[in-house]
Amino acid sequence: MPSISSKGRNMPPSPIRKLVPFAEAAKQRGTKVIHLNIGQPDIASPEVALDAIRHLDRTVIEYSHSAGYESYRKGLAAYYAQHGISVTPEEIIITNGGSEALLFGMMACFEPGDEVIIPEPFYANYNSFAMAAGVTVVPVRSTIQDGFALPAIEAFEALITKRTKGILICNPGNPTGYLYSKAELETLRDIVQRHDLFLFADEVYREFCYDGAQHVSAMTLEGIEQNVVLVDSVSKRYSMCGARVGAFITRNKELYAAALKFAQARLSPPTFGQIASEAALLTPASYFTAVVEEYVQRRDILVEGLNSIPGVFCPKPKGAFYCVAELPIDDSDRFCQWLLESFQLDGFTVMMAPATGFYAEPATGRKQVRLAYVLEKSLLQQAVAVLNAALAVYPGLVKGLETSSRATAH
Amino acid sequence: MPSISSKGRNMPPSPIRKLVPFAEAAKQRGTKVIHLNIGQPDIASPEVALDAIRHLDRTVIEYSHSAGYESYRKGLAAYYAQHGISVTPEEIIITNGGSEALLFGMMACFEPGDEVIIPEPFYANYNSFAMAAGVTVVPVRSTIQDGFALPAIEAFEALITKRTKGILICNPGNPTGYLYSKAELETLRDIVQRHDLFLFADEVYREFCYDGAQHVSAMTLEGIEQNVVLVDSVSKRYSMCGARVGAFITRNKELYAAALKFAQARLSPPTFGQIASEAALLTPASYFTAVVEEYVQRRDILVEGLNSIPGVFCPKPKGAFYCVAELPIDDSDRFCQWLLESFQLDGFTVMMAPATGFYAEPATGRKQVRLAYVLEKSLLQQAVAVLNAALAVYPGLVKGLETSSRATAH
Numbered sequence: 001m002p003s004i005s006s007k008g009r010n011m012p013p014s015p016i017r018k019l020v021p022f023a024e025a026a027k028q029r030g031t032k033v034i035h036l037n038i039g040q041p042d043i044a045s046p047e048v049a050l051d052a053i054r055h056l057d058r059t060v061i062e063y064s065h066s067a068g069y070e071s072y073r074k075g076l077a078a079y080y081a082q083h084g085i086s087v088t089p090e091e092i093i094i095t096n097g098g099s100e101a102l103l104f105g106m107m108a109c110f111e112p113g114d115e116v117i118i119p120e121p122f123y124a125n126y127n128s129f130a131m132a133a134g135v136t137v138v139p140v141r142s143t144i145q146d147g148f149a150l151p152a153i154e155a156f157e158a159l160i161t162k163r164t165k166g167i168l169i170c171n172p173g174n175p176t177g178y179l180y181s182k183a184e185l186e187t188l189r190d191i192v193q194r195h196d197l198f199l200f201a202d203e204v205y206r207e208f209c210y211d212g213a214q215h216v217s218a219m220t221l222e223g224i225e226q227n228v229v230l231v232d233s234v235s236k237r238y239s240m241c242g243a244r245v246g247a248f249i250t251r252n253k254e255l256y257a258a259a260l261k262f263a264q265a266r267l268s269p270p271t272f273g274q275i276a277s278e279a280a281l282l283t284p285a286s287y288f289t290a291v292v293e294e295y296v297q298r299r300d301i302l303v304e305g306l307n308s309i310p311g312v313f314c315p316k317p318k319g320a321f322y323c324v325a326e327l328p329i330d331d332s333d334r335f336c337q338w339l340l341e342s343f344q345l346d347g348f349t350v351m352m353a354p355a356t357g358f359y360a361e362p363a364t365g366r367k368q369v370r371l372a373y374v375l376e377k378s379l380l381q382q383a384v385a386v387l388n389a390a391l392a393v394y395p396g397l398v399k400g401l402e403t404s405s406r407a408t409a410h
Numbered sequence: 411m412p413s414i415s416s417k418g419r420n421m422p423p424s425p426i427r428k429l430v431p432f433a434e435a436a437k438q439r440g441t442k443v444i445h446l447n448i449g450q451p452d453i454a455s456p457e458v459a460l461d462a463i464r465h466l467d468r469t470v471i472e473y474s475h476s477a478g479y480e481s482y483r484k485g486l487a488a489y490y491a492q493h494g495i496s497v498t499p500e501e502i503i504i505t506n507g508g509s510e511a512l513l514f515g516m517m518a519c520f521e522p523g524d525e526v527i528i529p530e531p532f533y534a535n536y537n538s539f540a541m542a543a544g545v546t547v548v549p550v551r552s553t554i555q556d557g558f559a560l561p562a563i564e565a566f567e568a569l570i571t572k573r574t575k576g577i578l579i580c581n582p583g584n585p586t587g588y589l590y591s592k593a594e595l596e597t598l599r600d601i602v603q604r605h606d607l608f609l610f611a612d613e614v615y616r617e618f619c620y621d622g623a624q625h626v627s628a629m630t631l632e633g634i635e636q637n638v639v640l641v642d643s644v645s646k647r648y649s650m651c652g653a654r655v656g657a658f659i660t661r662n663k664e665l666y667a668a669a670l671k672f673a674q675a676r677l678s679p680p681t682f683g684q685i686a687s688e689a690a691l692l693t694p695a696s697y698f699t700a701v702v703e704e705y706v707q708r709r710d711i712l713v714e715g716l717n718s719i720p721g722v723f724c725p726k727p728k729g730a731f732y733c734v735a736e737l738p739i740d741d742s743d744r745f746c747q748w749l750l751e752s753f754q755l756d757g758f759t760v761m762m763a764p765a766t767g768f769y770a771e772p773a774t775g776r777k778q779v780r781l782a783y784v785l786e787k788s789l790l791q792q793a794v795a796v797l798n799a800a801l802a803v804y805p806g807l808v809k810g811l812e813t814s815s816r817a818t819a820h
Contacts, residue, residue: 001636001662002575002606008518008668017476017674044469053466053682059454061650061686066427096506096654099676107542108418112522128675132517134544165412196412226411240471242681244506244654252411258418264427265538266509271652272463272682276471 011131015124015357022340023351031344034375034383037336037351039174039321041374043239043291045280052279053272063268067260068094068247072278076247079281083206085219085230093248093259094269098204098233099125101248105229106133108258109198114165116200117156121148121324121358121365123174123202138164139360144326144368147315148176150184156191166198167191172205172215175358175370176324177299177317179209182216189221199224204233204246205320207288210296213318219249226252234273236321238280239291243273295321298373298380305384306371309391311399322372324355330396332356332369338394345389348382367398421541425534425767432750433761441754444785444793447746447761449584449731451784453649453701455690462689463682473678477670478504478657482688486657489691493616495629495640503658503669504679508614508643509535511658515639516543518668519608524575526610527566531558531734531768531775533584533612548574549770554736554778557725558586560594566601576608577601582615582625585768585780586734587709587727589619592626599631609634614643614656615730617698620706623728629659636662644683646731648690649701653683705731708783708790715794716781719801721809732782734765740806742766742779748804755799758792777808 016038023033067073073089080087095101102125110116112134118126120139130137140155142148156167167188172179180188192199201218209215218228233246248263250256263269299316303323306314311328329335332354339349353372355365373380391397426448433443477483483499490497505511512535520526522544528536530549540547550565552558566577577598582589590598602609611628619625628638643656658673660666673679709726713733716724721738739745742764749759763782765775783790801807 002519002608004518004665004668005521005524007521008665008671011668011671011675013671014476014674038473040472042470045471050466050469050471054464056460056463059460060452061455061460061652062450063448063651066424096510096680097677100506103676108414109412111415111417112544114415125675125677128671132672132675134522198412241473242471242678244678244680255414255418258414258421261418261421261423261538262542264424265421265535265542266513267507267535268652268654270506270654270680270683272686273680276682 007131012124012127012357016353019336019340019351022337026340026349030347032348033340034348034350034379034386036371036373036375036383037353039236039372039374040241041236041239041321042376043294045240046238046283046287048282049238049240049276049280053276056275061271064271064274066263066268067092068269069274069278072274075278075281083217085217087219087249087251091249091251091256093256093263094274095246095248095263096269097235097244098202098231098246099129101231101246102126102129102200102202103132104248104259104262105200105231106130106135107262108255109229110135110165113163115161115163116166116168117159117164118168119151120360121175121355123170124357126168136163137360141364142176142178144313144315144324148173148178148324150180150187153187153191160195164195164197166200168200168202169218170202171218172208172319174205174320175322175353175355177320177322179213179215179319185216185218185221189224192224192227197227198229199227200229200231202231204231204236207237208292208295208321209319210292210299211318215319229255234277234280238277238283240276240280243276244270245273245277295373298377299323301377301380302371302373302384305381306387309384309388311391321374322370324368324370326368328391328398329367329394330398331366334396335394336369339390343390345386348386350383350386417541422534422537422767426763429746429750429761432747436750436759440757442758443750444758444760444789444796446781446783446785446793447763449646449782449784450651451646451649451731452786453704455650456648456693456697458692459648459650459686459690463686466685471681474681474684476673476678477502478679479684479688482684485688485691493627495627497629497659497661501659501661501666503666503673504684505656505658505673506679507645507654508612508641508656509539511641511656512536512539512610512612513542514658514669514672515610515641516540516545517672518665519639520545520575523573525571525573526576526578527569527574528578529561530770531585531765531778533580534767536578546573547770551774552586552588554723554725554734558583558588558734560590560597563597563601570605574605574607576610578610578612579628580612581628582618582729584615584730585732585763585765587730587732589623589625589729595626595628595631599634602634602637607637608639609637610639610641612641614641614646617647618702618705618731619729620702620709621728625729639665644687644690648687648693650686650690653686654680655683655687705783708787709733711787711790712781712783712794715791716797719794719798721801731784732780734778734780736778738801738808739777739804740808741776744806745804746779749800753800755796758796760793760796
């Protein structure tokens with residue numbers, strides 16, 4: 001039997017999905033599992049997108065252009081213009097979700113062995129795409145005590161080597177919900193410019209900014225127009241995760257041409273998904289207003305609920321629909337598994353993503369979990385009640401954390 | 411401005427799509443371009459698949475399982491059983507087209523620098539996926555004189571080194587249309603077994619076998635159950651290229667687990683495409699009977715037409731819907747471009763794929779082109795007329811080829 005590759009062996013399992021077998025076992029025992037582990041919203045997709053699919057008038061489901069339908073790219077360019085981002089349809093490649101945009105970018109920009117600095121905790125799958133491209137992820141630590149703000153410029157400078165070729169940010173952030181300010185982005189711009197790096201900006205949660213906060217796109221930063229790669233997706237924007245439609249966007253013509261060759265190799269992005277996504281461009285503004293209002297209410301229930309539990313600390317996110325909480329526990333992998341295997345309250349338990357998978361060094365996230373507030377408010381209230389009760393009896397409880405003592409002051 | 415990666419620079423442009431700008435210019439001049447360059451059939455997708463999309467009853471377009479919907483994988487396993495291939499739903503990962511199955515396989519099986527032997531001419535994008543994974547493609551030459559039969563076992567043995575980790579075949583073959591016999595597959599099995607290699611079998615044209623020929627799947631070869639990776643796709647089977655739904659299939663549990671981690675990183679295959687593909691499993695047998703009959707007629711018109719042109723030789727394919735023809739020309743890239751730029755007959759010209767892109771060493775395919783007989787018969791007749799007239803006046807004509815003198819005897 002031939003042996004598999006080291007990439008195949010070393011590729012990390014998804015921290016979001018690895019506990020699925022325990023959740024399935026819990027459900028078979030009759031326990032209701034509240035899924036806060038994955039960013040799969042229960043929000044309805046826009047009617048205008050579903051209608052376009054239901055009124056499909058084609059008889060052959062053909063390939064599209066490798067960069068995606070031109071009409072869709074034109075529509076997207078107009079959408080970006082409305083958000084203060086100036087790009088042309090010829091600077092956009094439609095991809096199989098944001099995932100493929102990240103993969104194309106990693107492959108086209110970086111040599112195996114090159115280093116990319118990523119503020120951590122970060123979206124776990126960045127590790128996977130980096131591994132596929134042979135790229136080394138160099139984490140720069142943001143801390144829960146600071147609410148996951150951008151680390152100081154000195155922290156970045158200290159990590160830069162001859163192999164550093166890029167910085168990757170997620171803004172608003174998954175898993176932290178942190179929204180970078182204009183000043184923070186300008187700090188990043190200065191580092192990128194000084195060391196001539198690529199800046200990958202994953203902005204798939206652009207529409208989800210709260211409390212009046214404004215999103216600033218990396219594409220609007222002056223002086224690094226040739227350095228920025230914008231990663232986008234319709235998955236969260238229109239609650240159409242299954243459409244698998246994203247975008248790779250750059251003004252750098254050489255990079256665009258290289259990424260297009262990767263796109264040609266896989267022929268085309270999905271036709272049905274593009275039809276739905278193009279129609280979704282006509283989603284009325286009222287859809288987003290209602291969705292954002294709903295997420296704010298959900299966030300407040302979850303985050304205030306978490307902070308009311310003794311020993312728990314959770315910064316209040318300004319964007320996306322995740323939060324990272326620190327718990328008075330020995331080990332988040334063990335706690336999350338225990339919740340599924342050994343705990344229920346009124347027939348409910350909670351599934352969360354251990355934060356170990358969101359740090360380059362898993363031990364850093366040992367006391368933290370990521371929660372997605374993508375479910376209806378009553379379930380979030382129930383989830384808080386479950387966690388409150390669970391933390392009263394969990395055998396691996398650890399008291400007197402520095403951050404949790406801070407948390408009680410919030 | 412940061413420099414792009416060497417992969418980005420060296421990734422080959424698609425030979426199928428690289429002449430697109432010349433075709434667009436021809437169309438703008440009012441010339442009708444007969445597209446024989448790309449395997450995009452004009453055959454209607456099955457009604458049952460389109461109806462499933464039109465009757466979509468979901469309100470949220472969610473992620474599916476990373477391996478694809480279980481119901482679809484169960485249906486696929488039953489489909490394979492009907493074709494004499496015994497696999498379980500747990501041995502199948504649904505992918506973004508056959509393309510992603512190839513990429514997962516290359517990444518999960520091979521180290522950068524490992525060698526994979528591929529009978530050439532071969533599907534051009536194998537080069538691209540190999541380059542993405544850092545794998546070296548080692549071609550073993552099949553010749554047009556032998557109708558592109560499998561090279562002798564000695565030719566494979568001569569190429570095997572310490573870095574050889576796999577063999578990749580396409581059966582029936584793109585671009586040649588060659589269908590491997592059971593004896594040829596058993597030869598491959600012996601080599602694979604002797605050297606403990608992976609055998610990738612791209613069988614996306616399984617349904618398209620002509621003149622009573624039977625397809626033999628690599629999955630039915632005894633003794634190499636742990637070595638075979640089956641690559642599949644609905645693109646050609648149901649004329650649904652744009653659905654972007656394929657499959658990675660292996661009985662090797664370690665390899666499956668590794669490939670699943672790559673699948674988890676990109677979250678899920680497309681939901682709409684899976685809905686259509688699952689419904690397409692109910693396509694009546696009469697659909698395939700009619701389609702195969704149509705392709706046989708198209709093949710006969712194109713291949714007989716080509717062989718009637720002085721100096722042209724085209725073996726008669728037994729499967730898929732492509733053929734490779736040798737022409738009395740100086741350079742197929744130049745000829746294909748000239749057809750689009752400088753030639754028309756009755757307002758028509760023909761777009762073909764230069765075979766240079768289907769060989770590891772482009773010069774080998776300098777006199778050959780790939781043609782896809784995916785258009786209606788009258789257009790194929792028109793295409794033959796265009797090529798006949800073009801070859802009478804093409805400035806780069808070369809006479810007296812050895813193979814073309816053979817061709818006149820066919």
